[in-house]
Structure formats: structure tokens, C-alpha cells
Amino acid sequence: MPDLTRPLQECLAAMDDKHNLQEVLRRYPADRDELIALLRLSVDLGALEAPAADPAFRLRARNRMLAAATHRRQARRWNPLAVLPRPVVRVAYAGALAAALLVGGLTAAAGSSNSLPGDPLYGVKLGVERAQLATTFDSAARAQLELQIADARLAEAQRLFAAGRVNDGVRGMAQYDTAVTQFHQSIASTALDVRAVDDLSRSMDDRAARADASLKALAGTLAAGGDPEAAAAVTRTRSHVDQAWSGSKQDLQSRGSVSHPGDQRTKPPGGAP
């Protein structure tokens, strides 16, 4: 389907403002049918409107939330770290974790790299990842790290399925989905220079293609092995991450073209003006 972002935007604006929609559609004769299909869909979505919540429930839930906050605030008084500013806590946490890892033995950290959910060392593996994220302050490096973490989640899910731990594998797929979404949201809200955008685009394209192929194969294997529910879960993850990758790609492309005019993108660093 071609990129109809702009024509769709004009059509929706015409509908919102009660202007003549046909006039807008006449400007896009080649895309008219597709635009009408998308506009019908937007109207159908409007019919899914949800009723307002019960005001009594709204008040009850608000009071419960505030009671939970009070309880938590009282518990916090016993935590000396809570009074420190958040960046200090983050650095302190990262430092303490790093020291603990050093003192406790780098062996455990290294040994945890192949661990799977449910293994005793899996918590160490996640802790190492959190420490790496907490101590990576460069946006581009952080995004690359998030990609690697997504890779790790996918590899774990595949190994869990291969080991016959189907339920854990399905949970692993959800973790992979979350990791890709986290990457997508992270780059959407982070400033990146042109070089970082290009590097990330390349890394992402490679991963997206490899992940898509392996998820497709995995879903096929599970379906053939008589596990349609697990196959459906993998297919759903495949669909989600495919869209997340596409969104990230478009986001990076628009970032590049918005903040850096096209001619600058192809220039080598330090090139002639």
C-alpha cells in the first residue's frame, strides 16, 4: 500500500471540519478507492466507542490508589536511598551492582550469559543487562544495546521452544515483543545524529529480516508439531515486531530527513560544504 499519510490526513481533516470530502478525493484519483476504504475503517472504529466508567467506581479506585501510595510512602521512610535524587540513586545502584559483580565473581556473570528463564543465574544475566543500560549514557550506544537485548530475548525464546518448554517459550516471545517495543519507544524519544541513524537503520534491517525468517520457521515447526496455540503466539509476535520494526524504520528515516536535509546525509564527515 502506498504512503497515503498526507492524503489521508487531508481527508480526515475534511471530515472533521465537515468540508467537502469529494473535493479532496478528486485530488487523488489513483488512491481514491484505498482512501475510501481507510476512511470507512476510521468510521467503523468510532462505533467501538466505550461508555463512561461508573463515577462511583472511579472514586473508589482513586481512593484505593491514594491509600496504596500512603502505604508505600510510609515504607519508603525506611529506605535511605529514597531521599537521594534519582540520578544519584541510579549511579549508586550501578556502582553497587558493579562492585558486587566484581567482588562476587565475574565468573557468575560470564556463566549467566547462556542462562534461560527459570535458571538460577538468569537473574544475574538480567541484572548485568540492567547495569549495562544504566551505565550507557550515549543514546546511540544505548539503542544498539537495546537491540542486542532484544536479540538475546529472541534467542532465549527459541531455545525454550527447542527444549520443549512451550509455555516458557510463549512467555519468552512476549519478552522479545516487549524488548523490540522498548527499543522502538526509546529511539522515538531520543535525539540521534545522522551517523547513529544510519548505523541503527542498518543494524535494524539485518535483525528484522533474520528475526522474521526465524519466527516464520518457528511458527511452522510448532504448527506442524501439533501446537497451533504456540504457533499462533509466535505469529502474533512476528506481526507485532514487524510493525514495530517498520515504525522504527520510518521514524529513523523521517528523523534523518527532518533534522538533516537529504544532501547532507550523503556527505562524508568533514566533507566540502
Added chain:
Amino acid sequence: MKTSDDALIRRAQALDAGALAELYDRHFDGIYRYLFTRVRHHADAEDLTEQVFLKMVDSIHRYRPRGVAFSSWLYRIAHNLLVDRYRRAGREPMELTDQVRDVRPHADPAALAQHSEERRRLLAAVNRLTQEQQQVITMRFIDNLAVDEIARLMRRRVGAIHSMQHRALASLYRFLLETEPAEARRA
């Protein structure tokens, strides 16, 4: 506006009751509608909405104001709770949407059945979108928010919301075509 939002969130991270109540009031309707649209059941939507805000209190100290928009963070919690619930129940999101019923008294049974089926297919297709796309679609076409308001809530550029809106509708259209009944394709 962004500064005041950030200040509000900082106060909420210190578990200030006024700030938490303000965040609750700002986001309650959106979160409730997001959840109701998916489960189509008042008690379930209420239960999940309450859990979202309790979870917000539990983990707001982990939210980074320079990261994703606060509303996106909250919707992510809602989405995860929804997925957890389906998983615990051992069924797929689509099965819950089977419960969708059209309660219009004037609808004849055949039209009612067809409408219910179309709505079920539409909800199933919405469930296949990414969480972020679901959020945009819900805000734009169900809550009828303007694009610039959505951009502000999600802390994204207006152009990015337009683009995401198009991608979401195009994906929905594709998903619906994939599941279109054979007789409709022949017609």
C-alpha cells in the same frame, strides 16, 4: 506544558497524593476506554483500570521523564496487564472479544449477527496492532482526540502521529482483508 508535566511527575515520584490524584484524573478516562474497547466488559475493564493505577504507584519511581511520554508508559502498563490476564486465562485476546454483542433493540437478528461478526473481526484486527498503534487509534477515532493533542500526550511530533495513524489503518485494512469471509471476497 511539558515542564509542568515533568514537575507533576517528579512530585508523583515522591508519592505526593495531590500529584498522583492529578495524574489519575488526567488519564483515567483514556485508560478505561482503552481497556473497555478490548475486553467489552464493565467489571473486567474496571478491575484492569484499577490495577493500572496501583501499578503506576508501585513503579512510577522507575519512569524516566526524558524517555517515553507518561501516557505511553501508562498505556504500556495497561497493555501488559491485558496480555497477562489473557495468558493466565489460557486464551487469546480474540476469544474475549467474541463476547461482543450489539444491544440495539431495533436491529433485526440477521443484521445484528452480521454487525456483531464485523465488530468482532475489527476488534481482533485492532488486537493485532502494536501497542503504540492501538493507543493512537483509540485516542484518534474512539476518543476523538485531535492529532496535536495525541502528539502532546505521546510526546511525539504531529507528523509522526499522522504517519502512525496511516500505518495503523493500513495494517487494520490488511488484517481485515486476510480474515474476510470467502463469500464477501467473491461478491
